[in-house]
Amino acid sequence: MKIRVLGTAAGGGLPQWNCGCAECGCARRTGAARSQDCLAVSGDGRAWYLVNASPDLRSQLLAAPELAPAPGTRDTPLRGVLLTSGELDHTLGLLTLREAARLAVYATAPVRRALHRAFPVGPLLSCYTEADWLTVTPGEPVELAGGLRAEAFALGGKRPRYAADLPGEGEGDRTDWVTGYRFTEEGGAARVVYAPGLADWTPAVERAVAGADVVLLDGTFSTADELAERTGGARRSPGMGHLAVRDSLPHLARRPGPRYLYTHLNNTNPLARPDPPGAAELAAAGAAVAEDGLLIEL
Numbered sequence: 001m002k003i004r005v006l007g008t009a010a011g012g013g014l015p016q017w018n019c020g021c022a023e024c025g026c027a028r029r030t031g032a033a034r035s036q037d038c039l040a041v042s043g044d045g046r047a048w049y050l051v052n053a054s055p056d057l058r059s060q061l062l063a064a065p066e067l068a069p070a071p072g073t074r075d076t077p078l079r080g081v082l083l084t085s086g087e088l089d090h091t092l093g094l095l096t097l098r099e100a101a102r103l104a105v106y107a108t109a110p111v112r113r114a115l116h117r118a119f120p121v122g123p124l125l126s127c128y129t130e131a132d133w134l135t136v137t138p139g140e141p142v143e144l145a146g147g148l149r150a151e152a153f154a155l156g157g158k159r160p161r162y163a164a165d166l167p168g169e170g171e172g173d174r175t176d177w178v179t180g181y182r183f184t185e186e187g188g189a190a191r192v193v194y195a196p197g198l199a200d201w202t203p204a205v206e207r208a209v210a211g212a213d214v215v216l217l218d219g220t221f222s223t224a225d226e227l228a229e230r231t232g233g234a235r236r237s238p239g240m241g242h243l244a245v246r247d248s249l250p251h252l253a254r255r256p257g258p259r260y261l262y263t264h265l266n267n268t269n270p271l272a273r274p275d276p277p278g279a280a281e282l283a284a285a286g287a288a289v290a291e292d293g294l295l296i297e298l
C-alpha cells in the first residue's frame with residue numbers, strides 16, 4: 001500500500017489568507033506553508049484514490065508524481081474520491097476534478113444528500129463529467145481498484161454549516177456525517193487509518209486503530225481552548241468536532257504499535273510550526289506531525 005499525504009492543514013490552510021496570527025506569520029516568513037487536508041492512497045501503486053478533495057487540490061495533484069497521467073494520454077491513475085465529511089475544505093476540490101472523463105465519489109448517505117441539495121456539487125459536476133455517486137455505510141467494506149479495501153467508521157453527527165437546515169429522514173440523529181476510513185490491502189497485512197475529524201475517542205475508533213500500521217488522525221487543535229485563547233471567542237474544540245491533541249495523546253500512549261501522525265492542523269496550532277514545541281511529548285507517545293508531501297510505503 002502507498003499513501004501520499006497531499007495536505008495537512010485544516011480549512012483555511014496555513015497561512016490563512018486573512019490571518020496574521022503568530023503561526024500564519026511564521027509560515028509567511030519561513031515558507032513552511034501547509035495546504036488543506038487531503039490524502040491519496042493506493043493498494044498497488046497504480047490505481048489511486050483521494051480521501052477528501054481539498055480547495056488546494058490542483059496544486060496538490062501536480063506535486064504528486066504518482067498521480068500524473070501517462071505520457072500522451074488523459075489516462076489518469078486517479079480512480080475516485082472518498083469523503084470523510086461534507087465540509088467545504090473536504091469537498092470544494094470536487095469541482096476541480098470536473099475535467100475527469102469519469103469520477104467515482106464515495107460518501108455516506110447524509111453527506112451525499114448534502115452534496116446534491118444544500119451544496120449541489122453533484123448536479124454541477126454532472127454537467128461536466130460522468131460522476132458515479134456511491135453510498136458508503138459504516139462497517140460495510142468497499143472494494144476498490146488495485147486490491148484496496150476501505151471500511152468507513154462513524155465519527156459523529158456534526159453537519160457542515162451550509163447543511164444546518166437540510167431536511168431529511170432522521171438525519172438529525174445520524175452519526176455518519178463525519179467518518180474515518182480503515183484501508184486494507186488484498187492479500188496483505190498493511191492497515192492504514194485516516195480520521196481527520198475526530199470528535200471523541202469512541203469504541204469505533206478503538207476498533208479501527210487496533211492492529212493498524214499507520215494512523216493519521218485529527219490534529220486540528222493542540223488544546224481544547226486554543227481557538228478561544230487565540231481569537232477571544234468562546235468556541236471550544238470538542239463542540240467543533242475535534243478532540244484536541246492533548247486529549248487524544250493519552251489514548252495513543254495506551255495503544256502503542258501504530259505510527260501515529262497528526263494531520264488537519266488549524267492555523268492557530270503551534271504544532272504546525274517547523275520544530276514545534278511539544279514534539280518530544282508526541283514522540284513519547286509514538287506520534288509526530290504529518291507533513292505535506294509525505295510518502296508512506298507499507
Ligand SMILES: [Zn+2]
Nearest residue numbers: 019021024267
Ligand atoms: Zn493564523
